[in-house]
Structures are given as C-alpha cells and as structure tokens.
Amino acid sequence: MRRGLVIGLAAAALAAGQAFAPTGSLTFEVASLKPSKPGAPDGGLHPAPGGQRYIGSNWVLRNYLLVAYQVKSSQIVGGPGWVDTDPYDLNAEAEKPSSIEELHIMLQNLLTERFKLRFHYETKEMSAYVLTVDKSGPKNLELRPGAGGGDLNIDKNAEQFLHETWTTHCASMDYFTFVLAQIFDKPILNQTGLKGCFNFQIKFTQELPPNLQEGQLFNGVPIDASGPTIYQALQNQLGLKLESKKAPVATLVIDHAEKPSEN
Numbered sequence: 001m002r003r004g005l006v007i008g009l010a011a012a013a014l015a016a017g018q019a020f021a022p023t024g025s026l027t028f029e030v031a032s033l034k035p036s037k038p039g040a041p042d043g044g045l046h047p048a049p050g051g052q053r054y055i056g057s058n059w060v061l062r063n064y065l066l067v068a069y070q071v072k073s074s075q076i077v078g079g080p081g082w083v084d085t086d087p088y089d090l091n092a093e094a095e096k097p098s099s100i101e102e103l104h105i106m107l108q109n110l111l112t113e114r115f116k117l118r119f120h121y122e123t124k125e126m127s128a129y130v131l132t133v134d135k136s137g138p139k140n141l142e143l144r145p146g147a148g149g150g151d152l153n154i155d156k157n158a159e160q161f162l163h164e165t166w167t168t169h170c171a172s173m174d175y176f177t178f179v180l181a182q183i184f185d186k187p188i189l190n191q192t193g194l195k196g197c198f199n200f201q202i203k204f205t206q207e208l209p210p211n212l213q214e215g216q217l218f219n220g221v222p223i224d225a226s227g228p229t230i231y232q233a234l235q236n237q238l239g240l241k242l243e244s245k246k247a248p249v250a251t252l253v254i255d256h257a258e259k260p261s262e263n
Contacts, residue, residue: 031092051149056090070178079254103149118256139239142199170197204233
C-alpha cells in the first residue's frame with residue numbers, strides 16, 4: 001500500500017529553539033488565490049517540478065500556514081473561524097527556477113499579503129522532542145548539492161500495517177523534522193546542525209495503538225509489531241537521536257486575517 005506525501009514544501013530554517021523561519025522580500029511573479037469549488041478533492045500543497053511554481057488545492061488557511069511555517073497545528077493559534085473552514089486554491093509562479101528556501105519565502109509573503117495577515121510570535125517552555133546528531137555521527141545521508149525547489153519529495157510506503165518505509169529525496173533536516181512531527185503528539189525541534197538537502201531511506205515500525213494487540217487480526221492479517229521503533233531507526237540507520245525534553249517552542253498567534261478577493 002503506497003501513500004504519497006501530499007504536503008510538499010521548501011525547507012524552513014527552524015533553528016535551535018525553533019524560532020520561525022526568516023522571511024525576506026522575495027515574491028512570486030504571478031499568483032492566483034481563489035475559493036475552491038464545492039466538493040473539490042483535497043489536493044494538498046506542493047512545489048511543481050522545475051522549482052518555479054507552487055500549487056495548492058482545496059486547503060484552508062491554517063493548513064497553508066502549517067506548511068509555510070512547518071509547524072504542528074497547536075503552534076498556530078487565533079484568527080477568525082473561517083481560517084479552519086474556507087478552502088482555497090493557489091497557483092503561484094516565480095520569475096525563474098528557484099531554490100527551496102526562495103520558494104518558501106515567496107509562499108510566506110504571498111499568504112501574508114493576500115490574507116492581510118498580522119501576527120506575532122510567542123515562545124513557551126513546553127514538552128517537545130529534540131532531534132540531534134548521535135555521538136557516532138550522521139550516516140546514510142546523501143547530500144544533494146545544487147538542488148532546485150521542485151526536487152523535494154518524501155514517499156511513504158507501508159507494505160503492512162505499522163511497518164513504514166520513507167524514501168526521501170532532497171529533504172533538509174528542517175523539512176524532515178516537520179514531516180516526522182506529524183506522527184507525534186508534540187513538536188519536534190531540529191537541532192542537528194546539518195545543512196543542505198539529503199537523499200535517504202528510513203524503515204521503522206510505528207507504535208501499536210492502545211486499542212489493538214500484537215497478533216490480533218487487522219484487515220484479516222495478524223498484527224506484527226516487530227521491527228525497529230522510530231527512535232531506534234533514527235539512531236541506527238541515520239545516526240540521529242530523538243529525545244523528549246522541555247524546550248522553548250515558538251507559536252504563531254494570528255492577530256488579524258481577511259478573506260482574499262478572488263484573483
């Protein structure tokens with residue numbers, strides 16, 4: 001059973017302590033943002049091949065912000081109710097093929113301009129996970145120099161229940177941390193210090209849900225919970241370490257947002 005990642009985005013520069021990614025003055029050359037048609041399928045948000053366009057379909061503003069700032073839902077608070085209910089389609093094109101970081105900044109600026117966003121940041125000490133390099137050093141991470149914005153991809157494969165294989169193409173540690181956080185109940189802070197984008201593969205077994213037991217039939221197949229945990233896989237396969245601890249976590253607080261005019 002294959003599951004493709006529908007949220008693709010440029011790598012955010014979430015530094016130690018997870019300050020939000022820096023912004024700049026880069027903007028898309030042309031951009032369309034309009035309400036989605038009723039009943040339209042959820043198409044997610046992703047950079048198109050070639051590194052020059054961003055395409056989003058049937059997504060609410062909160063989801064766009066989650067990807068633009070690469071955080072969990074709990075880290076974006078406030079705003080009017082329609083932030084979570086009114087979906088929009090986005091089609092934006094840069095002047096030229098751009099890097100992942102450049103496209104990322106363009107997307108931030110587009111959302112801020114079109115939704116007339118005003119927000120501020122708050123940092124709170126809370127329970128989180130911290131991703132660092134293990135004492136033995138990183139391994140099996142193939143650096144991809146000169147990659148473009150359209151090269152990023154994480155393909156998730158589950159051949160059987162709980163058993164995951166993630167094949168990553170040109171993902172920064174910031175982006176990988178963002179995707180990894182989606183299977184946890186707390187934010188993950190990237191403190192590896194590793195720069196650039198990487199190709200790698202990781203295989204692990206997700207935790208058994210509390211309402212299920214090993215050997216119990218699931219879709220007619222006995223549940224097999226053997227194999228490395230995500231913690232073991234990160235350490236043994238990639239040379240990374242994931243620990244739970246108290247840490248300063250940044251939150252984006254929406255002070256003002258307006259529905260954009262159709263364009």
